[in-house]
Amino acid sequence: MSTTKNTASKFTFDTDFLGAENRPAPAARARQKQTLTAEELENLLAAARREGEKNAQAALDRTIAALTISLRAALDTSHAEMEALRNDAACLALAMAKKIAPAALAALPAGDVEAALRQAMHQAIAEPRITLRAAPEVIQALEPSLAGIAHEEGYDGRVQVAADSAMTGADCRIEWRGGGAERSESIIENALTALIAQHFSHQVKG
Numbered sequence: 502m503s504t505t506k507n508t509a510s511k512f513t514f515d516t517d518f519l520g521a522e523n524r525p526a527p528a529a530r531a532r533q534k535q536t537l538t539a540e541e542l543e544n545l546l547a548a549a550r551r552e553g554e555k556n557a558q559a560a561l562d563r564t565i566a567a568l569t570i571s572l573r574a575a576l577d578t579s580h581a582e583m584e585a586l587r588n589d590a591a592c593l594a595l596a597m598a599k600k601i602a603p604a605a606l607a608a609l610p611a612g613d614v615e616a617a618l619r620q621a622m623h624q625a626i627a628e629p630r631i632t633l634r635a636a637p638e639v640i641q642a643l644e645p646s647l648a649g650i651a652h653e654e655g656y657d658g659r660v661q662v663a664a665d666s667a668m669t670g671a672d673c674r675i676e677w678r679g680g681g682a683e684r685s686e687s688i689i690e691n692a693l694t695a696l697i698a699q700h701f702s703h704q705v706k707g
Contacts, residue, residue, distance in 0.1 A: 610635075611642040613671035615650065617684045618643075622656040625677040629658045635673040637664040 614635050625631055633640070633647075640662050643650075647660045668674075675682045 610671040611639050613684065614639050614673045615643060615646075617671075617673055617682060618660075618675060619650060619654050621675040621677070621682045622651065622654040624682065625658070625679065626656060628677040628679060630661060630677065631656070631658060632661045632663060632676045633673065634663045634665045634668065634676070636668045636670065637666060639668075639671070639673065640664045 618633055621631060635643075644662055647662070651657075651660055670686050671684060672686055673684050
């Protein structure tokens with residue numbers, strides 16, 4: 502008596518039965534190990550490399566653009582700060598000049614009056630006479646050297662002096678027949694004040 506043993510195997514549906522031709526089913530093909538040729542690998546590597554270079558260039562472009570914007574902003578800020586410092590320095594210089602000018606004129610009044618007289622001699626070079634009006638102490642200091650000053654400036658006319666007690670410091674008035682000149686501490690102070698006010702008005706408008 503023989504015993505027939507049937508061995509059953511699990512059916513996995515890996516094969517399509519289409520007549521005489523048996524082909525692997527899609528599920529079976531998906532489970533099969535994929536193999537690539539050398540050319541296909543090179544193409545994949547080249548595509549990956551191109552994609553990587555493209556992304557890197559885009560990132561680099563974005564970085565450069567951001568740095569450019571930051572640099573421009575820094576330059577604008579630096580320029581504004583420099584302008585502010587320049588304005589502050591100018592205001593300080595003008596304010597100091599306003600304070601120093603009167604003190605300088607009071608310290609050496611005769612020297613400033615002498616400079617004004619020399620300029621007037623050039624303007625009145627052909628006039629026969631020049632009259633200098635200044636504070637008594639200034640007249641006293643300059644009177645001994647008037648002839649030498651006229652000779653140095655090439656002025657051949659007469660130089661007359663008149664002490665004016667109403668004048669102070671380096672205030673003086675020089676007169677001749679065709680015109681005159683005046684030097685006044687108050688005029689200098691007013692000019693400095695106007696200059697400071699003009700500077701501040703431009704700064705506020707700016």
